Structure formats: structure tokens, C-alpha cells
Amino acid sequence: MANYCTDRYGAGMTGRHIKIFATGGTIAGKAGSATSREYIPGQIGVDELLAEVARLGLPATLVGTQFASIGSEDIGPALWHKLHDAVSAAMADDACQGIIITHGTDTAEETAFLFDQTLPTAKPVILVGAMRPADAVGSDGMRNFANAVRAAGDADTAGRGVLLVMSDDIFAARDARKARTEGLNAFRGFPRGPVGHVTPASIEWFGPPWRVDETARLEFPQELPKVSILYAYAGMPGGDVKDAVRGGAKGLVLAGFGQGNAPAAVREALAQAVQAGVPVVRASRVDQGLVDREPDDDDNGFIAARALGPAKSRILLQLLLANGITDPLRQQEAFDRR
Numbered sequence: 622m623a624n625y626c627t628d629r630y631g632a633g634m635t636g637r638h639i640k641i642f643a644t645g646g647t648i649a650g651k652a653g654s655a656t657s658r659e660y661i662p663g664q665i666g667v668d669e670l671l672a673e674v675a676r677l678g679l680p681a682t683l684v685g686t687q688f689a690s691i692g693s694e695d696i697g698p699a700l701w702h703k704l705h706d707a708v709s710a711a712m713a714d715d716a717c718q719g720i721i722i723t724h725g726t727d728t729a730e731e732t733a734f735l736f737d738q739t740l741p742t743a744k745p746v747i748l749v750g751a752m753r754p755a756d757a758v759g760s761d762g763m764r765n766f767a768n769a770v771r772a773a774g775d776a777d778t779a780g781r782g783v784l785l786v787m788s789d790d791i792f793a794a795r796d797a798r799k800a801r802t803e804g805l806n807a808f809r810g811f812p813r814g815p816v817g818h819v820t821p822a823s824i825e826w827f828g829p830p831w832r833v834d835e836t837a838r839l840e841f842p843q844e845l846p847k848v849s850i851l852y853a854y855a856g857m858p859g860g861d862v863k864d865a866v867r868g869g870a871k872g873l874v875l876a877g878f879g880q881g882n883a884p885a886a887v888r889e890a891l892a893q894a895v896q897a898g899v900p901v902v903r904a905s906r907v908d909q910g911l912v913d914r915e916p917d918d919d920d921n922g923f924i925a926a927r928a929l930g931p932a933k934s935r936i937l938l939q940l941l942l943a944n945g946i947t948d949p950l951r952q953q954e955a956f957d958r959r
């Protein structure tokens with residue numbers, strides 16, 4: 622007779638081969654004292670992490686590579702490229718069935734989104750971090766990691782793009798955003814909430830995969846153009862836009878008020894930037910900011926960021942430009958896609 626729990630929760634995991642790429646962050650952080658507020662991210666190597674994980678007896682074979690030992694504020698194009706090459710190689714390896722990247726939480730959403738746009742969806746790629754260092758009281762690292770192993774090993778994970786696992790929630794890269802600086806429930810999904818729930822013992826998806834067998838949406842070329850984010854503030858002058866263009870920006874993202882608004886002088890300067898061949902994305906500085914197209918966007922040639930925040934909008938515009946996609950309608954389509 623079928624065992625529901627084994628069939629539903631256990632079968633997909635057995636003996637799965639999962640590749641771990643460690644980059645540092647709080648999940649590898651140490652405070653040296655259970656009561657210290659200060660800690661140093663990226664202190665625990667992947668071997669130490671996997672030795673600890675081995676004690677949990679998870680039904681998966683894990684192979685680790687230490688990529689970096691940094692706080693994620695220091696991640697950027699050089700490491701992204703190296704990591705992207707390694708993840709692509711793991712995806713092409715028949716012996717590897719899932720990939721986990723341990724990552725600091727500060728920029729995890731950017732790495733997740735960049736890889737989400739530039740990798741095929743055939744195998745699970747999961748980012749995981751922690752809010753408390755490994756030696757803190759109530760550290761969340763081991764649980765989050767065990768959850769990531771469960772998610773990377775599940776037969777139903779592929780076809781959802783890159784995912785981020787934090788505090789028993791699974792977020793799609795496009796939706797994931799760090800919404801709190803303290804506490805374990807630091808991440809939120811917007812506009813969708815979590816797409817699944819995971820524990821070391823179980824996984825529950827809230828819907829079917831929506832990107833089955835997709836190829837990479839965009840290439841990740843060596844050189845990305847400079848795209849600047851302009852954070853709107855009361856009294857902001859149009860000169861800020863001109864300074865950014867003079868400084869070499871090939872694209873601009875407005876982190877605007879509310880639904881992507883800005884003072885009249887800034888709008889005018891942004892419209893002039895578009896005329897000069899510098900595309901402009903209107904995003905919102907509001908955490909749960911949805912920026913839809915408005916009639917002015919057609920007149921000014923602006924792109925609406927929809928639910929993407931400024932940092933992800935910047936990455937997407939860089940990728941579009943680097944892939945030679947300069948038509949505003951095609952650029953808008955990329956921002957509209959789920």
C-alpha cells in the first residue's frame with residue numbers, strides 16, 4: 622500500500638546528488654560568544670558546514686566547493702561570473718541533480734534574480750542564508766540549510782526558476798526581498814508570497830511549476846553596462862539625472878516615490894535622458910511598490926518596473942542592454958514576465 626508520507630515527502634529525496642557552492646554570509650558566520658551582538662560573516666568553511674550537516678543524516682549526497690568567504694555586500698560581477706560558470710557546469714553534469722548556493726542575506730535576492738534570468742530551469746538552484754550566526758543561541762543556519770537540501774532534492778522543484786529558502790519559506794527569485802534587518806522571518810515575497818513551504822522533513826508547493834524546461838532567458842556576458850539607481854527624495858533636482866548620465870550611465874532606474882513618481886524637473890530630465898538614448902525604468906522606493914505603465918510612459922519612453930524593486934530592475938536593464946535588447950517594448954515585456 623502506498624505510504625502517503627514517503628511518496629509525497631520522501632521519495633523525491635532519496636540519494637539525490639546535490640552540489641553546494643559556499644560564498645559566506647551569516648550562515649557561515651561566527652560571533653565567538655553566544656551573547657555577542659557582533660559577529661564576522663563567512664567564518665565557517667564548506668567542509669565544516671558539511672561535517673555538521675552529515676550529523677543530520679539527510680537522505681542526499683552533498684559535495685561542496687568553497688567559492689568565497691565574504692559578507693554578501695562584497696559580491697559583484699567578478700564572483701557572479703565565476704559562480705555562474707560553476708553552476709552552469711553543475712547543471713550540465715548528469716551526476717548532479719540539484720544546486721545550493723549558501724549566501725549572505727543582504728544581496729541574496731540580487732544574485733538569485735540574476736541567475737534566475739540567465740540559467741535554464743531544468744535543475745533546482747536554491748539560495749540559502751541565515752539571519753543568526755552559527756554559534757548564536759537559536760541559530761537558524763542548520764535548519765535553513767536542511768530545508769534547502771530538502772528543496773534541492775525534491776522531484777517537483779525544477780521548472781520554478783532560481784529559488785530562495787529562508788525560515789521554512791520558499792520564494793521565487795523574482796519575488797524574494799529582504800524586508801527586515803532583524804529576526805528570522807526577514808524575507809517576504811512580493812507580489813506573490815512564498816511559493817512553497819519546506820521543513821527538513823517535508824515540502825509543500827502552493828502550485829505547479831510555471832517555468833518548465835525554460836532555457837536561459839538572457840545571456841550573462843562578461844561586460845555589463847553601467848546602470849545607475851536614482852533614489853527619489855523631496856526636492857530632488859533634475860541635475861541628479863544629468864550628473865548620472867555625465868558619469869557614464871548607459872541606463873537609469875528611478876527608485877521613485879509611490880508608484881514610481883518623481884518631481885517634475887526629474888521627470889523632465891529623465892525624458893531627456895531617454896531622448897539621448899539612455900533608457901529609464903520607473904521603479905518604486907516603497908518596499909511593496911507596484912509600478913504599472915501609465916500614459917506618460919508612452920510619451921516619455923519610460924519602462925515600468927512592475928513589481929521589481931530598484932536593485933533587480935537595475936540587473937534586468939543591464940542584462941537587456943548587454944543582450945542588445947534596446948527596443949522599449951521588448952524591454953517592457955521583460956519587466957512584465959513572471
Ligand code: SIN
Pocket residue numbers: 645646647648662691692693694724725726727728750751752
Ligand atoms: C551578508 O549578507 O553577508 C550579511 C548578512 C547576512 O548574511 O544575513
